[in-house]
Amino acid sequence: MNFQRLIAAAALLAAAGLFAPQPAAAQTLVWQDEFDGPSIDGEKWIYDVGDGCQLGICGWGNSELQYYTSRPENARIENGRLIIEARRENFGSRAFTSARLKTEGRMHFKYGTLEARIKVPDLRNGLWPAYWMLGTMGNWPARGEVDFLEMGSAAAIAAGVTNRRVGAAVHWDYNGSQADYGLDHNSAFDLNNDFHTYRMTWDPQFIRVSIDGQQFFEFAISNIEGASLHEFHHPYYLLLNLAVGGSYTGVMSNEAISAPLPGRMEIDYIRLYQNPGSELYTGANPPSGKFGVYSERADMNARLNFNGDANLWLWNNLSAISAPAYEGNQSMAFRANAGAWYGLGVALNAHKNMSRFGNGRLKFHMRTTTPSTFKIGINSSFGDSWIDFVAGGQQYGLVRDGQWHEVSIPFSAFHDLDLHAVKQMFMLVSDPPASNVDVFIDNVYYQDN
Ligand SMILES: [Ca+2]
């Protein structure tokens, strides 16, 4: 079945009036945030900050006009509610600020029922509140996306139902192309005057979305192989944001934003209930001491298992050569040819919570004579974070003399590093060398303080 047929089939079901409200069954509450603490809980939420340009997606991939910050002006707790506030103010070369929060590295789940009580601001025109989830691993759209609440679309503005229309949608990969399926619901009254209950149920068969008990979205996900729906059977994390302008709204310039500002999206609570087959990750019991990324040493408290946890990827221009290890039997021993960049990465199959290493160091042994600039990095929920090794600059213990040396980099030296949500624990990328070079790395580990 192709994607177009899926849409057609779902549209027929909708036309036939088969989207009946589902009675709520008694379910086990497994995660919640009532937003009744003194401040936003950092064990549950982290911020996406900036305009996306640092990740190569200026405007967060949607031509959004705002700069996201982690300041209380844009996100805070007030009277038992999470407030996300969009403001008109110049910040980071943008004319608006707002906030985008996510549970990446703090709460991931597969299957479950989510219930949230949310009040949106007056959206006319140009505000775009969103309550949604993204697959934890992989590149969009192959990581999967499910939107439970989006409002302020260009079509809603054109139809004169900006504050009444709510949309739900799914996005995934179908044979290497983006596939989408979405449905809208027009409420009989404005949704910005009060709180409404948004419910998403996800089990091995369906993703369904309702507002105030009225289901308006259903997507069948059980035909995994036939319809390429693997994306909807993996863990996801939650996001909440209030965008200003952007392609969804069709409001593309600062001058065209007419919504009253500041505008506040308020979330009273989010509760997650268990469904059959549910999985929940909260980053509990994180490792400490010495954590072996690529080390055979006996004194590691824990270590990566390359037959399950992680893979060593050779990205470009590296071929294995035979050489003695620094310790144990194995080491990274590679030759890079002149004239092309080279790089490698230790990629995890799932996020790892390394938050106990914040005051610690990344340590490894390295042996090389390369004079080229290279960089050592870690990928976390904030994207890549790199430390440059420029010949003649800070070397963190490396001497480029062809002998083994220990390199020790404090994690505090990495910018924009979210140790709570690490996805690639060790990366190396080098400028093209002028002549062939050999690079040896061994005994890579995280050391806490
Ligand atoms: Ca509350």
Ligand SMILES: [Ca+2]
């Ligand atoms: Ca070794």
